[in-house]
Amino acid sequence: MSDVKIKIEKSVFSVEKGTSLSSLLPRVRLQDEPILAKVNGYFIGLDFVLEEDMDIELFSAESEEALDVLWHSTSHLMAHAVLELFPNTQVGVGPAVENGFYYDFLRDVPFTLEDLDRIEEKMEELARRDIPIEKVEMPKEKALKLFKEQGQDLKVELIQEKGGEMVTCYRQDSFIDFCRGPHLSSTGLIKHFKLLSLSGAYWKGDEKGIQLQRIYGTSFFSKAQLKEYLDLLEEAKKRDHRKLGPELDLYSIHEDLGPGLILWHPKGSTVRRLIEDYWREEHIKDGYDFVYSPHVAKLDIWRKSGHTEHYDAMFPFIQLDNVEYQLKPMNCPFHIMVFNSRQKSYRDLPLRWAELGTVYRFERSGVLHGLLRVRGFTQDDAHIFCRADQLEDEIRKATRLAMRMLKTFGFEKFDIYLSTRPENYTGKLEDWNQAEKALERSLKDEGLPYKVDEGEGVFYGPKIDIKIKDAIGRSWQCTTIQLDFNLAERFDLNYIGEDGQAHRPFLIHRALLGSLERFFGILIEHYKGDFPLWLAPIQVKILPIADRHNDYAHSLDALFKEGDLRSEVDMRREKVGYKIREAEMLKIPFILVVGDKEVEQKNASLRVHSQGDKGQINPQEFLEKSKKLIKNKSISLNI
């Protein structure tokens, strides 16, 4: 009987040779329960038998690295299953992605949703067989020959492009894949998975290339985790603004009107108006002025700005009296022309001009999506013209304003990105450097954690993007703060400096909420349609029990309206239960029931949305408390 030395997390354990890793674990002090281990770059199960001295790293079911490997291995398992079921299929690539994995396939007959069930069954079977997953190294020539023989021409292409002298493959039974790894040690470690959807995908992302079929799926180490994820998808469906929006009578889209064009109904318009009012107040506080510009302009202005060359989402132009007019896709040239309409002095700067500017973009039909991707929308746009010495301060102010507003709307988590100079850029290198430094410093000064997207800036300038995380953890891009060296140059922006010479100002382009349509869609999903009191289209519904209570109900309604509450009375001759049900389904924050008792005591019976009956309340007190919640833009309905 001999012992082996196992090193885990800096501690060395001596165990009897031939025992399993799991029997050692009780002796190891760990924060999270491990689910997977890694030895020499290989992921192994806890039933691994310890035969020799080794270093072992442990991973919990939540660890990102372990999940990535699981997803990657599950994608191989899926490809394996597909090839077993449909031998003439070619496989493309199959990586782990954000919440799971996909694999691309090329096949004469497209997959159907029913095929997914069959593939899943086959995967279960292969997983149950607990097939070892082996890493195989071989010379490139051998690999090329091997995949050629199997008719995997796409893989051959990949090996030719990416393979070195020796190429790494992973083999599980009959299935072998050109792959860098790492992988799990056996298919038996894959237990809880689900194939989710089927879609098209271009080979190597090339729109003109061949079209493959992509199958998406996900997997987890525990059944509970898989369920949690599937529940999240269900929850997302319930929050879908495309469902809630029309249901709550907020907005609609009509085929007869045109795809991607939004009709804001009165209730949605109320929410929009409140967003806009708040937006204006905040901008006034921050020293912005407002401008307005037309929806069309001569096409020439877009030639000058460079949009005709670089931007392909413009609606076709309109020919009028031999002049071409263009529906605007952006507001920038207009604001710039306001700037250029008078000579500016260094004393005038900074100038901050904001506009809720409605723009039109001919987005390709396949990308339209509810309120999130549309063809006509209103940007909460602004352009800031400033001197070099003001740049950092202006960016800091804009960032701060964005954060302040987003927080007011109830968002608490953010992902902030700083995108720097790409290879193809316009403008002067020194300007880029200065601007990048200013962006970076302003984020640092504000204590905002951010990630740098090296080289991911747009060609005309570096930028800061802020993504918000909603109530169920999804992120949405809202704020963008971008420098624009291109337009400054093309429109020859300048001001007269202290030295009497003309200087080029910095031009900052920024949208904080993004677009009102999009932001509205995000808000609907974030709140699940349960808007906080200050944004709720109807804030209180008064329900008289019988006709004899109508006068009292109306007196309350008048009192609330006088106090700027959005109040309504439901006088229909229906039972209270019926009226309550309807008001609850409309997600109205407060319901006040009034009957004999209330009339007599000059009270009202309060019911808070999704919380139920709260008992009697004095109407004046209710009004004051509501007003306070509204004034504070409170998210909670605690009264």
Place this chain on the structure above:
RNA sequence: GCCAGCGUAGCUCAGCCGGUAGAGCAGCUGAUUUGUAAUCAGCGGGUCGGGGGUUCGAAUCCCUUCGCUGGCUCCA
């Protein structure tokens, strides 16, 4: 734009291998004066997304077009 799927009343959906459409909810009308998530009864409502074809006959099969969904590509 590309791939796949889908399109039946305002909404959710049924309608088998072709024989000119049906339910619930909503709406309207009437009765009920009602106490915390659906009172009862009656009525109206669809050229089955549009167009074309096959057929004696099409919601059903084929073609085409529009729209929607999931992705891809795009979003300087």
